[in-house]
Amino acid sequence: MRVILVAGTTRTAEIDGISAAGASRALLAHTPSADAEILAYGDTVRAPVTPVSPTGCPTPAAVTRAVRERLGFDLTVVDGGLARPTGAPTVSVGARPGRDIREPDPVPTAPGAFAAAREYGRKLPDDRIVVGETIPGGTTTALAVLRALGEDAVRTSSSLPENPVGLKSEVVADALAASDLDPGGGAHSPGPVLRAVGDPVLAVAAGLTAGALEAGTEVVLGGGTQLLAAAALVRHAGVPDRATLATTPYLAADVPGLGDAADGLELDLSVADPGFDAPDAGPLTAYADGVAKEGAGMGGALYLAAEAERLDEVTAATHAVLDRLGAGRAEADAETDAEESDGS
Numbered sequence: 001m002r003v004i005l006v007a008g009t010t011r012t013a014e015i016d017g018i019s020a021a022g023a024s025r026a027l028l029a030h031t032p033s034a035d036a037e038i039l040a041y042g043d044t045v046r047a048p049v050t051p052v053s054p055t056g057c058p059t060p061a062a063v064t065r066a067v068r069e070r071l072g073f074d075l076t077v078v079d080g081g082l083a084r085p086t087g088a089p090t091v092s093v094g095a096r097p098g099r100d101i102r103e104p105d106p107v108p109t110a111p112g113a114f115a116a117a118r119e120y121g122r123k124l125p126d127d128r129i130v131v132g133e134t135i136p137g138g139t140t141t142a143l144a145v146l147r148a149l150g151e152d153a154v155r156t157s158s159s160l161p162e163n164p165v166g167l168k169s170e171v172v173a174d175a176l177a178a179s180d181l182d183p184g185g186g187a188h189s190p191g192p193v194l195r196a197v198g199d200p201v202l203a204v205a206a207g208l209t210a211g212a213l214e215a216g217t218e219v220v221l222g223g224g225t226q227l228l229a230a231a232a233l234v235r236h237a238g239v240p241d242r243a244t245l246a247t248t249p250y251l252a253a254d255v256p257g258l259g260d261a262a263d264g265l266e267l268d269l270s271v272a273d274p275g276f277d278a279p280d281a282g283p284l285t286a287y288a289d290g291v292a293k294e295g296a297g298m299g300g301a302l303y304l305a306a307e308a309e310r311l312d313e314v315t316a317a318t319h320a321v322l323d324r325l326g327a328g329r330a331e332a333d334a335e336t337d338a339e340e341s342d343g344s
Helices: 025-041 061-071 110-123 138-149 165-179 190-197 200-214 226-238 251-255 260-264 281-286 298-307 313-344
Strands: 002-007 072-081 090-092 128-136 218-222 245-246 267-271
Touching: 002 200, 025 061, 025 072, 025 128, 025 165, 061 298, 061 313, 110 138, 110 190, 128 200, 128 226, 128 298, 128 313, 138 165, 138 190, 138 200, 138 226, 165 190, 165 298, 190 200, 190 226, 200 226, 218 226, 218 298, 226 245, 226 260, 245 298, 260 267, 281 313, 298 313
Parallel strands: 002 072, 002 128, 072 090, 128 218, 218 245, 245 267
Antiparallel strands: none
């Protein structure tokens, strides 16, 4: 079993009030690079931060890593437009960081990245893959893509407890205007839509999924409405094969009509509950309170844990990962303090 994490960035995330996928706006660009390292090594090795939300909710990458330590699945990280270096080994398909979608032509590498990822997906030797994503601001670009394709029956989720629906709609309207696209005007044209209003992670995730399905590989989309948008792109690319959308109960509760939207795209919907609302969940209760909800392949990892009948181990396993991450942060802070003391 292989989990493929597509990691990248869009400057759409820098719009105030759009994303909670980082402790501050200045640190958002480091989140995907750090998430990739956590999944690969169980700790950050090059990224200068461990991703948390502004309120302290830990990155979903800690959950996915915890499941990996229990189940031992293979991991591949695909560079979907990283803006900061990562210490994780990555596969390149030509994606570059996305600009703000309110600008003209914000993702010029998207069509080429989609095509290269599609070919890569066709050549994968695995019988089944789980595709996950990490990109701050990605739910807003996903909403723009869905509207451009004419698949706007469902709203996208948010890493924030209160989904900034009005702000997202304004950003999407500005993006469509900047690209001269009407809602539905990009139907059956995934490449141009991704280039005009999307992000590089969506381009790569959709391309990977399309290619893998064409090769007869079973695909689990481990995520929420961003990967729902990826599935829409796959359908508009002319690939009819069924896939599974595996997500968390926290995202499913945030998105009315998620099941109907999945049915409309011929996706099997799976929701695995790790019990983060339990008294012993500690900082993981933030997910049940509506922070983050999904990301870094967490829904897919929980799907695998449920399939292996080990879902009840996830909370304790994630606490162990968080303890390790916390110890690493404390050590880094101590080294910084020592350097500052020596230099004084």
